[in-house]
Amino acid sequence: MVATVSHFSRRGDAVPYPLPTVLNQVQAELESWVATVNSQNPGQLLTIFKKPADDAVNHGWTIKARLLAETSPGVKAELLSQWVMVPATGNITNAVGRASDHNPAGGNGVHGSLSAGTINAATAAYTITQPLPIGAVTARSTAAGQEYFLFSLMQHTYTNRMGLPIFIAKDANSGNWVIGTISMAGYAALAAWNGLLGNYVYAKTNDPWWPDYLSGFAPYLFRANAAMQFLTPAFNPVVGPLARYGPVTLPNDLGVWPSTARAFGVWLAPGQKWHLAMGPSGLLVQIPAPMP
Amino acid sequence: MTLTSCALAWGSGQYNWCSKAAGSVGLRIDEAFTAFAAAVNPNNPSHPLAVLKNHNSATGTTSFGYVWQLGHPSVPIVLGFWNTTLAQGNSSSSASATLRLALQSAYTADSGNAGFGTFASTILAGSRGLTHYTPAAGATPVIANLAGWLGIAFDDTPGAEWFLWAHGPNYTDLYTANFVGLLLRTENGWAPCLYRGSAYLGLSQTWDRYMLLNGTLTLMAFPSTPTGLIQQVRNGLYLVPNNGFLATGTYLVNGISQRPRFPDCLYAGNNQISTPARLLAKAHLPAGGGGARFYQLGGSSSSAIDFWYREEGTPQLLSGWGSWESVPFTLYNPAVDSTPMAFCEVPAPATFTCRPAALGDYLNEWGPSVMGLPGVEQHPLWSTQATGGGGSVRPGSGILWPRGTR
Numbered sequence: 001m002v003a004t005v006s007h008f009s010r011r012g013d014a015v016p017y018p019l020p021t022v023l024n025q026v027q028a029e030l031e032s033w034v035a036t037v038n039s040q041n042p043g044q045l046l047t048i049f050k051k052p053a054d055d056a057v058n059h060g061w062t063i064k065a066r067l068l069a070e071t072s073p074g075v076k077a078e079l080l081s082q083w084v085m086v087p088a089t090g091n092i093t094n095a096v097g098r099a100s101d102h103n104p105a106g107g108n109g110v111h112g113s114l115s116a117g118t119i120n121a122a123t124a125a126y127t128i129t130q131p132l133p134i135g136a137v138t139a140r141s142t143a144a145g146q147e148y149f150l151f152s153l154m155q156h157t158y159t160n161r162m163g164l165p166i167f168i169a170k171d172a173n174s175g176n177w178v179i180g181t182i183s184m185a186g187y188a189a190l191a192a193w194n195g196l197l198g199n200y201v202y203a204k205t206n207d208p209w210w211p212d213y214l215s216g217f218a219p220y221l222f223r224a225n226a227a228m229q230f231l232t233p234a235f236n237p238v239v240g241p242l243a244r245y246g247p248v249t250l251p252n253d254l255g256v257w258p259s260t261a262r263a264f265g266v267w268l269a270p271g272q273k274w275h276l277a278m279g280p281s282g283l284l285v286q287i288p289a290p291m292p
Numbered sequence: 293m294t295l296t297s298c299a300l301a302w303g304s305g306q307y308n309w310c311s312k313a314a315g316s317v318g319l320r321i322d323e324a325f326t327a328f329a330a331a332v333n334p335n336n337p338s339h340p341l342a343v344l345k346n347h348n349s350a351t352g353t354t355s356f357g358y359v360w361q362l363g364h365p366s367v368p369i370v371l372g373f374w375n376t377t378l379a380q381g382n383s384s385s386s387a388s389a390t391l392r393l394a395l396q397s398a399y400t401a402d403s404g405n406a407g408f409g410t411f412a413s414t415i416l417a418g419s420r421g422l423t424h425y426t427p428a429a430g431a432t433p434v435i436a437n438l439a440g441w442l443g444i445a446f447d448d449t450p451g452a453e454w455f456l457w458a459h460g461p462n463y464t465d466l467y468t469a470n471f472v473g474l475l476l477r478t479e480n481g482w483a484p485c486l487y488r489g490s491a492y493l494g495l496s497q498t499w500d501r502y503m504l505l506n507g508t509l510t511l512m513a514f515p516s517t518p519t520g521l522i523q524q525v526r527n528g529l530y531l532v533p534n535n536g537f538l539a540t541g542t543y544l545v546n547g548i549s550q551r552p553r554f555p556d557c558l559y560a561g562n563n564q565i566s567t568p569a570r571l572l573a574k575a576h577l578p579a580g581g582g583g584a585r586f587y588q589l590g591g592s593s594s595s596a597i598d599f600w601y602r603e604e605g606t607p608q609l610l611s612g613w614g615s616w617e618s619v620p621f622t623l624y625n626p627a628v629d630s631t632p633m634a635f636c637e638v639p640a641p642a643t644f645t646c647r648p649a650a651l652g653d654y655l656n657e658w659g660p661s662v663m664g665l666p667g668v669e670q671h672p673l674w675s676t677q678a679t680g681g682g683g684s685v686r687p688g689s690g691i692l693w694p695r696g697t698r
Contacts, residue, residue, distance in 0.1 A: 005673065007673045007674075007676070009673075009674065137673060157660075172639075173639065196637070210526065210636075210638045221645070222643070222645045223641040223643070224641060224642045224643045225641065225642050227528075227638055227639050227641075229526075229636060229638075230634070230636065241631070241632040241633065242575055242577055242624060242632070242633055242635075243632065243633075243634050244577050244634075244635040244636075244637070245634055245635065245637060246637050247528075247637045247638060247639040249639040252642060255643075262659070264659065264660060264671070264673075264674070265657065265658065265659035265660075266657065266658055266659070266670070266671055266672065267656065267657045268656040268657065269643075269645050269656075270645055274672055276672070276673070277659075287672065288672075290672030290673075290675070290676075
């Protein structure tokens with residue numbers, strides 16, 4: 001399989017500044033994708049709680065994912081993911097947690113806030129006032145059991161100016177959604193349901209994927225498919241001091257690569273398998289081979 | 293498929309590596325390996341395992357160990373391990389026990405080397421194994437009055453056989469050393485991986501090449517332990533060849549990386565604590581952990597890699613052996629050891645590929661940021677923008693500058 005890719009990159013000298021246009025284009029695709037995957041997953045619906053056009057000051061998304069897993073008999077687990085950017089300040093807030101910890105009146109404009117989970121408070125990580133180009137790509141798949149939607153945004157190639165505002169993917173182990181974001185500063189806020197633990201787990205702040213390469217030594221190894229590692233139990237209050245975390249395996253199109261050229265770097269794997277780096281954390285997605 | 297998992301413990305003064313007495317640790321290892329060989333050889337006629345030497349082969353008073361044949365249709369290997377003096381060191385470089393890996397064609401099973409045979413050449417010889425406890429660097433080694441343990445586990449599933457053996461004196465301080473060995477059946481033959489403290493040693497065969505690990509390389513990449521955790525260990529481990537030990541050209545750019553995978557019951561990760569309090573440890577997982585029992589094998593000091601072995605259910609024991617539970621490991625007590633510990637399961641990857649250098653080769657991998665215009669022109673997405681796509685394009689006719697509307 002390969003991703004369906006859309007390319008929304010823009011020159012930076014356009015007037016008015018094109019970011020809201022790009023976000024709205026992504027939103028249109030996301031809506032379409034959500035409609036399809038919801039029809040395929042009636043037991044775990046995705047809801048776009050707030051979209052970029054809902055707030056002229058606080059750009060971004062607040063997305064809710066209902067899971068197959070139950071927190072108690074008859075009560076489905078629900079996760080909520082936020083990525084909110086304030087162009088006036090360049091601040092980005094990204095967070096993920098239980099939907100039950102969401103306060104719609106808690107700030108971030110119409111998006112509200114989470115009171116628990118992995119919360120990366122507003123960080124100046126976007127330079128909205130500069131006439132810089134915008135790199136923007138979405139990659140998605142609706143293949144049953146292998147669904148994902150990624151949106152990677154890059155303002156320039158500094159490591160603190162590339163992010164992953166939308167990450168939604170199906171865990172091949174549990175069949176539950178994995179949802180979250182990575183800020184332009186590289187702070188991940190990702191959450192999954194861990195079947196072995198019977199609880200939520202959150203991705204580690206800056207190393208969301210298990211590495212399978214030797215840090216600092218050749219050979220550097222590409223791994224498909226990507227697997228998530230998790231944060232400290234301090235963020236999992238229900239988990240005791242000894243915990244066994246089951247695997248969370250991302251769709252087959254997604255891999256991990258210790259690339260030195262992160263977002264939108266290209267990696268041509270054996271067999272003419274083209275991969276595109278999405279976001280700052282070495283996540284790669286397999287894309288169609290380009291036309292000659 | 294049968295998993296055999298059992299252990300033995302010796303009380304104070306009973307653990308002696310340099311002993312041929314019936315039931316001593318060395319002969320117990322021989323007993324377990326012989327049982328493993330008997331279980332797997334019928335399914336491995338072209339890769340037979342055999343004991344060439346054991347503790348009974350020792351002709352002196354200071355050399356004890358074993359030599360095993362790791363069969364292969366064209367390049368059978370010999371794994372030898374014995375100590376040469378009683379003066380054991382306390383680090384990978386000061387140990388006097390030597391591990392040897394050699395082609396069997398270079399080995400003669402004679403009385404040389406105090407009974408362990410003669411090697412015309414070796415693929416690898418390293419002082420990496422320890423058999424006795426040494427209280428501190430340079431101090432007199434302790435032979436008597438040791439208590440110790442031996443744990444073994446093996447699986448005879450055809451094509452995925454493995455044999456684990458771990459032993460050592462019971463931990464009493466930071467200088468206590470132990471030994472962990474793992475023998476994996478890969479599609480190319482038997483791959484040993486041996487561990488002591490933070491030193492690794494191993495050999496695997498990939499296609500027609502040998503790939504070696506030495507003591508300077510980590511087994512795999514381990515992310516730093518998250519804040520607040522005493523230890524985060526993972527399974528899904530592999531033998532990773534060490535570039536520094538390889539002949540030039542072993543890695544092809546974009547080659548598919550073939551790596552012997554450890555059994556999922558083995559976990560490893562960074563240890564964040566430097567006291568021996570958590571060495572020789574075990575952990576019983578609550579219901580959420582499937583009731584698994586974890587045993588620490590390669591205990592080591594701060595910032596080194598620990599190995600843990602996971603046991604579940606009621607495994608089969610060798611006759612005359614006890615369970616791993618019979619070893620006096622220190623049970624992790626959540627009430628006392630309040631610092632959390634995480635055992636993480638990492639799924640098998642679908643593919644590995646590799647590159648030999650730190651930077652992209654700019655042929656198979658590049659970023660527009662490092663390649664500039666050539667990067668953009670080769671980029672599957674941005675190249676379309678350069679020739680059409682989302683921005684203004686080079687006009688097909690007329691003047692180039694000043695350009696018209698943007």
